[in-house]
Amino acid sequence: MKLYQDDLIENLEGVFPNRRILVPPAITPKQVPRPVEDNKVSGWGVRSIGALGVWGAFGARGKGVTIGLLDTGVDANHPDLAGKISAWAEFDAQGNEVVGAKPRDSDKHGTHCAGIIVGGNASGRWIGVAPEAKIAAALVLDGAKGGTDAQVLAGIDWAIEQEVDVINMSLGGLIWGPDVPTTYTSAILNALRVGIPVVTAIGNEGSQTSGSPGNDFLAFAVGATDHLNRAAGFSGGRTQVIRQSPFFPQDMLPLVYSKPDLSAPGVAVCSSVPNGDWEYFNGTSMAAPHVAGAIALLLSSTNIRDGVEIGERAFVIQDLLTGSADELGEAGQDHRFGFGKIDILRAIGFAKDLGY
Numbered sequence: 219m220k221l222y223q224d225d226l227i228e229n230l231e232g233v234f235p236n237r238r239i240l241v242p243p244a245i246t247p248k249q250v251p252r253p254v255e256d257n258k259v260s261g262w263g264v265r266s267i268g269a270l271g272v273w274g275a276f277g278a279r280g281k282g283v284t285i286g287l288l289d290t291g292v293d294a295n296h297p298d299l300a301g302k303i304s305a306w307a308e309f310d311a312q313g314n315e316v317v318g319a320k321p322r323d324s325d326k327h328g329t330h331c332a333g334i335i336v337g338g339n340a341s342g343r344w345i346g347v348a349p350e351a352k353i354a355a356a357l358v359l360d361g362a363k364g365g366t367d368a369q370v371l372a373g374i375d376w377a378i379e380q381e382v383d384v385i386n387m388s389l390g391g392l393i394w395g396p397d398v399p400t401t402y403t404s405a406i407l408n409a410l411r412v413g414i415p416v417v418t419a420i421g422n423e424g425s426q427t428s429g430s431p432g433n434d435f436l437a438f439a440v441g442a443t444d445h446l447n448r449a450a451g452f453s454g455g456r457t458q459v460i461r462q463s464p465f466f467p468q469d470m471l472p473l474v475y476s477k478p479d480l481s482a483p484g485v486a487v488c489s490s491v492p493n494g495d496w497e498y499f500n501g502t503s504m505a506a507p508h509v510a511g512a513i514a515l516l517l518s519s520t521n522i523r524d525g526v527e528i529g530e531r532a533f534v535i536q537d538l539l540t541g542s543a544d545e546l547g548e549a550g551q552d553h554r555f556g557f558g559k560i561d562i563l564r565a566i567g568f569a570k571d572l573g574y
Contacts, residue, residue: 234401236311239391240364241290241325242422245452245500247486254445254486254498260344262445263334263483263508268563269347269515276566278519280348285335285510286377286385286414288370289328291357293492294321297340298333305354307376313368315376324361326491330499331388333490334507335514341496345489347511347562348518354380359389367401370431374405378412383517384535385409386510388419388503390429396459402431403465410436413523413531417510419502420478421454425553428454428477432502435460438536439477442484442505443559447546450485453502454478455553478556479536480543482508512539512562519566520574534574538565 254262260270273279284304294303308319323329332353337346356373359365370389377385393399406416418437421429432439435458442450460466460473484505491497513535517523526534542565543558551557 234367234399236366236368237391238364238366239359239370239389241327241359241361242389242501242503244326247498247500250486250498251445258343261488263487264344264347266445266483267347267508267512267560269512271563272515272519272566275563276519278515280336280351280511280514280518283348283351283514283517284380284382285351285353285514286380286382287328287332287335287353287355288358288373288377288385288387289331289355289389290325290359290361291323291328292321292332292353292355293323293329296329296490296492297494298337298345298490299329302336302352303355304352305380308357309369309372311366311369313372315372321355323492324357324359326497327388327503328355329492330489330497331386331503331507334487334504335386335511337490343488345496347508348514351511351514354382371402371405374409378409378414382414383523384510384513385414385416386507387416387431388506390419390421390432392421392423393428393430393433396457398433398435398458398460399430400463400465402434403436403463406431406434406436407465410532411529413528415513415532415535417506417513419506422452422501423454424452425454426456428456428458433458433477435473435475438509439479440502440506440509441478441481441554441556442502443481443555444485447559449481449554450500452500453484453554476551476553479540480509480557481505481555481559509539509560512560515562516566516569520569522569522574525574538569542568
């Protein structure tokens with residue numbers, strides 16, 4: 219027994235509390251701005267990030283791409299999502315898969331995020347960035363009960379096993395201070411090693427705050443903007459620091475860096491909710507799926523999946539998106555916009571110019 223315990227301790231990466239993670243609140247705007255309502259063809263965010271231009275210029279709408287959505291679940295029967303949920307799993311608070319579980323949304327949040335990624339135009343307005351892509355959905359936040367780190371980590375492992383092309387996590391827990399726990403580093407690294415970017419919301423507690431896993435060094439964190447390209451007041455972002463970690467050489471520590479990496483539409487975003495309805499929500503939770511959907515467009519309009527080594531693929535994708543972003547704040551990466559607001563039409567133009 220002692221030999222077994224010693225071996226277990228020697229190979230242990232770390233011990234972390236199994237935090238409770240609440241479902242991000244569904245904040246409905248008090249008043250939808252007239253310019254937002256006037257977007258009759260599509261959601262304002264779909265147009266703003268250049269998705270409509272990609273559909274027209276490249277004929278790409280995400281076909282052949284699968285996005286892993288870790289959230290409150292999904293209403294697979296919503297008219298904007300019907301036939302687009304390719305895989306499903308549900309996990310309990312200890313990270314165990316619930317046997318026999320069927321697709322459901324324990325809240326509204328997951329269905330709203332799913333609509334932003336792959337929603338159609340059942341409402342008469344296109345709500346999804348990549349309407350021909352598919353979603354592998356995992357319930358890791360259970361309504362009012364919320365979820366745990368163990369649930370989310372199990373969801374990441376499951377999504378990797380499903381061989382998704384990108385993971386979206388519009389979730390997290392507020393971390394006080396700049397120090398970042400390494401709870402999610404290993405799981406995100408496992409995804410990156412097989413070419414899967416992990417898109418995360420940075421958090422809704424405002425400037426100079428952030429949440430985990432969005433503040434992890436390896437996460438592709440997203441802040442929120444409104445229709446006037448202003449940073450949302452609730453959108454997080456700050457300087458982060460890693461003082462101790464088994465994943466970085468000692469001479470690199472302390473590692474100081476900034477989050478978020480990008481920003482995207484996250485104010486007064488209209489998308490699907492359960493029971494065949496649609497609602498406007500605010501949140502960095504809404505911004506992250508715009509980026510996940512944009513990655514689906516990038517992959518469906520280029521040869522990146524086949525033309526880039528698997529261990530480099532996620533970093534090429536992320537570099538293309540940050541390098542082509544519309545810089546809105548200070549020069550370089552800042553705490554409000556990251557490197558800027560995503561411009562997927564421009565990113566694909568860069569990718570084509572580089573031979574992808």
